[in-house]
Amino acid sequence: MAAPLQRLSSTYLVEQAVLGEQSKVVCLRFGQDFSPECMKMDEVLSSAAQAVEPACSIYAVDMREVPECVSEFQLTAPAQLIFFFRGKPLDLDLGSGPQKKVEFTLSSRQEFLDLAEAVCRGAQQGMQLIVAPRDYSMQFRY
Numbered sequence: 001m002a003a004p005l006q007r008l009s010s011t012y013l014v015e016q017a018v019l020g021e022q023s024k025v026v027c028l029r030f031g032q033d034f035s036p037e038c039m040k041m042d043e044v045l046s047s048a049a050q051a052v053e054p055a056c057s058i059y060a061v062d063m064r065e066v067p068e069c070v071s072e073f074q075l076t077a078p079a080q081l082i083f084f085f086r087g088k089p090l091d092l093d094l095g096s097g098p099q100k101k102v103e104f105t106l107s108s109r110q111e112f113l114d115l116a117e118a119v120c121r122g123a124q125q126g127m128q129l130i131v132a133p134r135d136y137s138m139q140f141r142y
């Protein structure tokens with residue numbers, strides 16, 4: 001079984017995680033820990049965490065504990081991912097134009113690894129818009 005994700009329980013800790021990392025991508029999973037979508041996402045993320053650790057730090061954040069982040073990032077889905085690099089949220093093209101968050105549950109470890117690899121490579125190259133390795137526009141009706 002994979003180790004549980006490191007949890008950030010306050011806005012201050014979220015800010016420190018995002019601003020404190022200058023060489024790696026930071027992936028924050030926002031959600032409500034008890035929701036089925038969130039539990040599935042945590043399972044996928046924790047299974048991949050060790051593989052992406054050299055390039056990407058992954059944290060879990062319960063939305064109920066960080067209302068400031070909920071309003072700032074306009075978080076509405078039960079489980080969402082936001083990738084940051086050098087303190088700024090990254091723009092992703094998941095098939096329907098630029099977005100700052102992944103608002104659906106990733107289905108497998110490999111799916112997250114592919115997305116994380118594209119995000120980390122794009123961030124290191126200074127890309128303004130990172131194109132996901134898969135088009136999600138039709139699958140999730142974006």
